[in-house]
Amino acid sequence: MKINHPVTVVLTFDDACKSHLENVAPLLKQYGFGATFFICRFKDEWRAKHEKHLLNAAEIRQLADMGFEIGNHTWNHPGLQQLSATECETEIARLDQFLNDAEVPPPVSFAYPGGPYAENAAPSLATRFPGARTTEQRPWRPDADDPMRIPAIPIQGDDEQLFFRAVEQAGPGNVVVLVFHGVPDPVHERVSTPPALFAGYLQYLHRNHYRVASMKEILRENGLTGK
Numbered sequence: 001m002k003i004n005h006p007v008t009v010v011l012t013f014d015d016a017c018k019s020h021l022e023n024v025a026p027l028l029k030q031y032g033f034g035a036t037f038f039i040c041r042f043k044d045e046w047r048a049k050h051e052k053h054l055l056n057a058a059e060i061r062q063l064a065d066m067g068f069e070i071g072n073h074t075w076n077h078p079g080l081q082q083l084s085a086t087e088c089e090t091e092i093a094r095l096d097q098f099l100n101d102a103e104v105p106p107p108v109s110f111a112y113p114g115g116p117y118a119e120n121a122a123p124s125l126a127t128r129f130p131g132a133r134t135t136e137q138r139p140w141r142p143d144a145d146d147p148m149r150i151p152a153i154p155i156q157g158d159d160e161q162l163f164f165r166a167v168e169q170a171g172p173g174n175v176v177v178l179v180f181h182g183v184p185d186p187v188h189e190r191v192s193t194p195p196a197l198f199a200g201y202l203q204y205l206h207r208n209h210y211r212v213a214s215m216k217e218i219l220r221e222n223g224l225t226g227k
């Protein structure tokens with residue numbers, strides 16, 4: 001069957017894994033796919049311990065220079081529900097400053113650490129970011145959904161059906177946002193995606209004429225970025 005209309009999938013990659021630059025970005029480029037990389041830095045001690053598996057400032061800049069969107073995922077990756085407004089603000093501002101120092105364009109998209117929507121943080125986030133991603137597992141309807149509560153579907157591990165079940169939900173008006181962590185992810189094994197499976201996913205999207213974009217592109221074309 002021939003697909004006449006483009007169905008859209010948004011690819012997002014969380015937690016600043018080195019494998020995003022080494023394994024993911026070259027493949028995305030090969031297919032001309034867009035994507036959003038959500039950056040966080042974690043605690044200094046933890047970051048120092050896992051340094052070889054995490055992106056540094058220059059590598060994050062490299063992803064931005066390749067044309068990918070860089071999003072804010074807070075500095076320390078805390079559950080925002082438990083934080084005061086000031087603590088949320090510090091988490092977000094510190095990461096924005098880090099990206100600014102790395103000469104990365106100011107982030108347009110935000111992703112809630114751990115995934116759940118944080119009602120307490122949303123109003124202040126909305127003054128800074130046109131869109132914020134949760135992990136509420138359903139397709140995103142940009143014309144109807146609250147842009148501060150964008151649903152997305154996590155894909156991880158060896159179960160390819162997670163991916164196929166997710167992308168088959170894409171259609172007119174329904175954008176499927178996928179969440180990946182490392183490809184592979186040596187520091188968070190539970191959410192790791194094997195590189196061979198990932199390569200197969202991109203090949204599938206390409207072969208079936210999916211349009212693959214960043215969050216920012218979809219926000220912009222729905223008039224949600226203000227520019």
Ligand SMILES: [Zn+2]
Nearest residue numbers: 014015113114
């Ligand atoms: Zn995360």
